[in-house]
Structure formats: C-alpha cells, structure tokens
Amino acid sequence: MSDLLEEAGRARTLTSDAEQAETVLFSRRMWIRELDPRVRIITVLVFSICVVQLDQLPLLVASLCASLFLLLQAQLPFLPTIKRVMTVDSFIILLLVMLPFTTSGTELFSLFGWPASYEGLLQAVVILLRANAIVMATLPLIATIDAVTFGHALASLRVPERLVHLLLFTVRYIEVLHTEYKRLRTAMKCRAFAPSNSLHTYKSVGYLVGMLLIRSFERSERILMAMKCRGFNGQFHLLKEFSLTRKDCAFALLSFLFILSLMALEVMHVGAA
C-alpha cells in the first residue's frame, strides 16, 4: 500500500512475516491495534467532540494524560510521532503567540509596549492542550489503521458508499501519483531546473501540476476501461467484515465512561461557578 500514508502513521503494520511474528509475540502490548476499527473511529470522534467542549485546565490535563497513555500503549516509533505532534503545534504557534496580545483583560506583562493579557494566555494554553490531547488520541487509535481498512470501516458505519469509493480510489492512487510526480521532478532536474523565487519557477511548477493532472486523467480513463472489462458496474464489493469482541466492548465502555465523567465534571464546575 501507499508508502506515503505508511510513513504518516502505520509505521509498523503487518508487512512481512517477521514483523507478523513479532506482533504476535507482543500482541498483549499491541492490544490497541487489535481493536475493531469502528470502535476506534467512533471513540476518537466522540473524544474529540467532547474535549473541545472542556474549559477546565485539570480536566484538559486529564484528557491529555489519557491520550498519552494510549500513545505509549500503541508503541509508535518515537521520533516520527514527536515530529507529527510538533507539526500540529507549529500550526497554532502563530495563533498562540498572538492571543495574549489581541485579547483584552488583566495585564500580565508587556512586550515592546504591547500588553499581554492573562485571559489571552489562558485561552492559548487551553487551545494547546485540547489540540494536543486530540492529536495524541488520533495517532495511536486511527493513524494505525490501514487506509483501506479505514475506508471499509467507514462503509460499515454507514458513510455514503460513493464517498467511501472515492476515498478508496484516492488512497489507491496517491502513491502511484506521488511516484509520477517524483519522476517528473527528476526529469526537470535533469534539465537543470532549480527552484527559486522567479516567474520561471512558478510557471514550470504550474506546468508540472498541469501535466500531473493530464496524466492522471488519462490514467483514470484506462482504469475505468480495465475495470469495465472485469465487469465493474459501479459497485465495489466491500469484503471486509468486522465483528465486535469482548475486548472492543470493554474498551468502548471504558472510554465512554471516561468521556462521560469528564463532561460531568465540566458541567458540574460550570454549574458551581
């Protein structure tokens, strides 16, 4: 399957026999990967919807700890995971730096004559905690699912069939097109193309994108014909079937209770305040 998506998260999925043996060996510790994908998807969805409702710092820290626990349990490769979490943080860093200055409130300190407010800082910390808690739950629970299995799981969760088909096609061809892109890039390099801040660069990359689109369009025509030859009538048969085991139920119940208690504490605190 797609190396690109592989890099992204499922770094140690079952690919070779040796790894398979290893996974069996460590199966007790890899329990997260044996959970039903549907359970994992729903859990993360509910978890992220609830976490963004939380405002109390202790509760946010608690949810972050829970996510961290899952992250450690899933035994993801250390460095890429940290890198991924950092990417997310780099997205918000601008917002976080701006917030204390753009929110009005009690002055905490001032920088170059700009007052930084305590409220703004608090809000920034809340956002940081929420985002990190959700990312750290997503990585072990969903990013470890095979992209195709993910599509099948969505289908069995009653996501519209066409959307699932579109997803499966996209997943199937991302890697193919990435290779194609690299090939075109190599061809450009052979002709001494070096990207710089020039109109020439933008034009060349524009042609590159255009060529990529044209080639993929032609490819898609061939794909459709080939599929028709094999009797494609607009219906993929999704063969994977999922079944809930006792472990899945236990995990779902536990996480449900955890999320429920977080929400209850939040509501109680708001009611008290």
Added chain:
Amino acid sequence: MHIVDGALSSEVVIAGAVLSACGLVMGLRKLEMELIPAAGVLSATFFVASLIHVPLGFSSVHLILNGLAGIILGWAAFPALFVGLLLQAVFFAFGGISVLGVNTFNIAAPAVLVGLMVHPLIVRACGARSAALAGGVAGAMAIALTTLCVALSLALSGYNFVAQAKLVFLAHIPVMIIEGLLSAAAIYLIFKVKPELLHVMSQTSRERNVK
C-alpha cells in the same frame, strides 16, 4: 490554512459541519459511479499537489490549488477535497477531526464557487492565453476567499476579527499570487494539451462510450 482542534467555538464547528455535509451531498449527487475513478484519481493528484513546496522568499509554501480543483471537478471538488482533508487529518494529524467540517468548508466552498463561475469562461475562451488568465484569477480568488472564510470562522469564535483577518489575509497575499500564477500555467497547459480534462465532470457515461 488548517484550523486546529479546540480553537473554534462549538457553534462555528457545528455550522461548518452542517454546511460541509450539504456540500458533500450536492457533490456526491453529481458524482455518478462512472465518474468515481476519474474523481478519485484527480483527488489523489490534488493530494499529491498539496505536498509540493514552492519557494517563497526565504521559506517555502505548500500548494492548495483549490481554485484549480474547482475548475476541473466542479461540485465534485467538495467530496474530493474532503477526502484529502480527511486523510490528512487522520493519518498526518494535520487539522483535526472535530474541525474537519469547518476546514472542508473553508477550502472546498471557495473552490466550488470559483469553479462554477470561471469554468464557463474557460470553456468558451477563444485562446489559451485568455483561458490561462481566467484560471489565474480563479486560483488567486479561491485562496482569497479561503483566507476570508478562515478569518471569519476565527472571528465568529470570538477572536478579535479585524486583527485576525488582517493578519491571515496579509500573510497569504504572496500565496495568492503564487497560486494564481501556478493555476494560470496549469490551465494554459491543459487548454493546449488536453482540453477534454476541463469537461471531465460534465461527461455522462454515454458520451464517454461514443468517444
């Protein structure tokens, strides 16, 4: 362009999810089974294109190309871009799951809007140059609208709108220019080499077979 989890108020998140769901329904309705391979492959192309980094000043930016996606895919750009964002959110942890609706709307709605507006112009353009011009305007406009949507979703969540909007907008002016130039070049090439690509989504299965 991605907004992360937890930065928006619940109202905005819900509104984004509902609007995106409407867009998805519209897009999927246009997407016949016959068109799915083409849409899927093109959606994968836009995913790959979003990994391309172009130099800009001392750093580089990655492409979004939602204008181009809108021109080529029309309404189908909605599900196609959604799939890309979903994969990014799930496997790269870019953006987030709870804000997927908002992010999809911010990127796909301008794409569809610009696409529907500019597509007839490009199809009827008398030369590749005017088609490229229209494509360039569409590419830049899509980014401008996306920026506006991002600023608006931050503003509706209670952030200081003027400051945020200015900041986001100013930061993206160079991106708009680059996306405009790139889209223009890409449309120029497509117009010259493979104009059928511009009609990919309006083809019905019968026309395809006749051809």
